[in-house]
Amino acid sequence: MAYTELIKNFSRIRDYMRDFYIYGFKSRDDFTQKSPRSYDDERRRIESWFGDYMRFRQSAAGKTVFLSVDSRLCRHNPLYQAWKTKSFTDGDITLHFILLDLLTLADTPLSVHEITERTDAYLSAFTNPRLFDESTVRNKLREYVSEGILTAEKRGKTLYYKRAADTACYDTDVLDFFSEVSPCGVIGSFLLDLAGPKGIPRRDCFAFKHHYITNAMDSEIVCRLLFAMQEKRSVALEITGRDGNRRTAGCVIPLRIMISVQGGRQYLMAYTPGSGRIRSFRTDRILSVTPGEVSDRFDALREKLDGMRPHMWGVSTQSRSGRRTESVTFTVRYAADEQYIHHRLERERRCGTVEQIDGCTSRFSAEVYDVSELIPWIRTFLCRITEIHFSNAAVEAQFKQDIRAMYRLYGLEGGDAI
Numbered sequence: 482m483a484y485t486e487l488i489k490n491f492s493r494i495r496d497y498m499r500d501f502y503i504y505g506f507k508s509r510d511d512f513t514q515k516s517p518r519s520y521d522d523e524r525r526r527i528e529s530w531f532g533d534y535m536r537f538r539q540s541a542a543g544k545t546v547f548l549s550v551d552s553r554l555c556r557h558n559p560l561y562q563a564w565k566t567k568s569f570t571d572g573d574i575t576l577h578f579i580l581l582d583l584l585t586l587a588d589t590p591l592s593v594h595e596i597t598e599r600t601d602a603y604l605s606a607f608t609n610p611r612l613f614d615e616s617t618v619r620n621k622l623r624e625y626v627s628e629g630i631l632t633a634e635k636r637g638k639t640l641y642y643k644r645a646a647d648t649a650c651y652d653t654d655v656l657d658f659f660s661e662v663s664p665c666g667v668i669g670s671f672l673l674d675l676a677g678p679k680g681i682p683r684r685d686c687f688a689f690k691h692h693y694i695t696n697a698m699d700s701e702i703v704c705r706l707l708f709a710m711q712e713k714r715s716v717a718l719e720i721t722g723r724d725g726n727r728r729t730a731g732c733v734i735p736l737r738i739m740i741s742v743q744g745g746r747q748y749l750m751a752y753t754p755g756s757g758r759i760r761s762f763r764t765d766r767i768l769s770v771t772p773g774e775v776s777d778r779f780d781a782l783r784e785k786l787d788g789m790r791p792h793m794w795g796v797s798t799q800s801r802s803g804r805r806t807e808s809v810t811f812t813v814r815y816a817a818d819e820q821y822i823h824h825r826l827e828r829e830r831r832c833g834t835v836e837q838i839d840g841c842t843s844r845f846s847a848e849v850y851d852v853s854e855l856i857p858w859i860r861t862f863l864c865r866i867t868e869i870h871f872s873n874a875a876v877e878a879q880f881k882q883d884i885r886a887m888y889r890l891y892g893l894e895g896g897d898a899i
Contacts, residue, residue: 492768494563495698497523499765503548503695510543530562552692556685558661560697561670576613576621579603581630581644590634590641593619654686661689664738664747665707667700693745698765705770706735706749713779716751717771720762727768731755734776736783738764739796743858748796752782759786761796789850791832797851804872807852811869812844813862822865829858842867852876 524546528535536549550559569577583599584591591599597615604610622642625631633640651659653676660669696703709716718730733751736759740747747764759782776782789798792806800807815822823843826835833847847855853876859869863884871877888895 491563491701494523494526498527498560498563498698499695526566527563530566531559534559550692550694552689552694555692556661556688558666558670558692558694558697560694561660561667563698564667564700565671565674572611572613572617573621575611576600576618580618580621580625584631584642584644587643590643592639592641593622596622596642657686661687661692664696664703664740665700667697691745695765696740696745696747699747699767702764702767702770703738703747705772706738706764709770709772710735710737710779712772713775715773715776717773718751718762718767719769719771721766721768730762732773733762734779734782736779736786741795750786750796750798752778759789759798761798792849794831794833794847794849794851795854797849797854800850800873806848806850807876808846808848808872809852809855809859809870810844810846811859811862812838812842812867813865814842814867815865817841822862856880 531548534548534550534555535546537544537546548559579600580596583596583603593615597613597618600613600618604612622631622633626633626642629645631642632645633642635641651672653673656669656673656676660666660673663669706716715732715734717732719727720730721727731753733753735749735751737750738747739750739761749762749764749767750759751762752759813822813826817840819841823835823837826843826845830845830847832849833845836844836846838844849855852871852873856876859866859880869877869880871880885897
């Protein structure tokens with residue numbers, strides 16, 4: 482079977498890009514879902530999109546191919562290109578241009594029957610033309626109405642179709658920023674492609690020190706979740722676990738999308754009726770979203786989540802110790818010319834509080850659902866911490882045990898005093 486560019490299922494492309502090119506660094510021998518020929522087809526397709534960013538590494542395990550993107554040189558998310566390759570059959574592309582041409586030239590809206598007749602006349606000049614039956618034309622018109630390309634109005638029992646009115650595009654600087662920092666930023670990227678005169682290079686206004694580009698692969702999932710939240714609907718989720726196996730998470734009520742400011746990872750905060758609590762789901766582990774019924778509890782549950790946020794450092798909504806909340810307090814000491822330490826605490830404190838005890842000492846305090854979420858951040862102050870206390874004794878013991886292990890690793894004295 483010849484290699485083809487047609488894509489029927491983007492979820493397969495999403496899995497492949499994530500597991501092989503971004504997170505996994507897997508080799509050809511690790512591809513076990515289908516035949517090696519399938520691997521070669523997928524590799525060629527992805528290389529046609531990201532050829533300038535492809536790199537490879539040769540090891541004893543074999544050749545691994547991966548993407549390498551330098552955000553200092555690449556101002557726009559290259560992964561959006563995967564969304565700009567769409568599957569069209571010959572009939573799709575033929576009917577697309579005929580319908581838009583006919584409806585642009587028509588003075589008044591047309592019915593399905595009128596459009597079908599004009600389509601036949603449109604193709605009559607060709608030898609052995611391809612003809613379309615009325616049901617095929619109707620299905621394509623419905624699709625374009627749902628996409629916003631066409632509009633439909635009912636007269637009696639008959640629907641009449643016309644081109645949708647053109648809308649003003651946002652300023653390109655706004656689209657430039659939106660496309661790189663917002664969920665579903667691929668929409669802004671599509672609009673940027675249409676903005677401005679063709680062939681003239683677009684001005685790049687923004688550069689990013691931390692450019693989180695991998696969220697582009699979750700755009701369809703996030704878009705479906707946002708639509709469900711807008712309509713206050715429940716959804717059925719299919720997710721993948723840490724073992725890679727698919728499983729159903731059941732029916733949940735999506736409440737918010739939260740994005741980590743440290744790593745850019747996106748989470749869905751949703752109410753799960755089975756457990757009776759609000760929990761988080763990583764969007765990169767959500768495989769499918771199926772809309773359900775409108776929920777009369779949506780507003781109350783979102784209000785409940787908003788009430789919980791003053792005690793959420795990350796996305797955890799439940800204490801591991803069994804208490805309602807846990808607390809942490811630590812004190813840092815710094816030199817007189819290192820006031821940036823205090824400023825950093827103020828800037829990164831989130832739901833915590835910072836108190837400046839004297840010119841060289843500051844204290845941070847927080848009461849959160851899961852104090853273990855703060856550990857990676859607290860570790861960045863290790864050389865300056867003079868005192869630390871956790872209400873969760875297990876977390877405090879583990880934290881101090883890790884410090885003692887580090888002392889031993891570097892052959893330092895004083896670890897036993899911690």
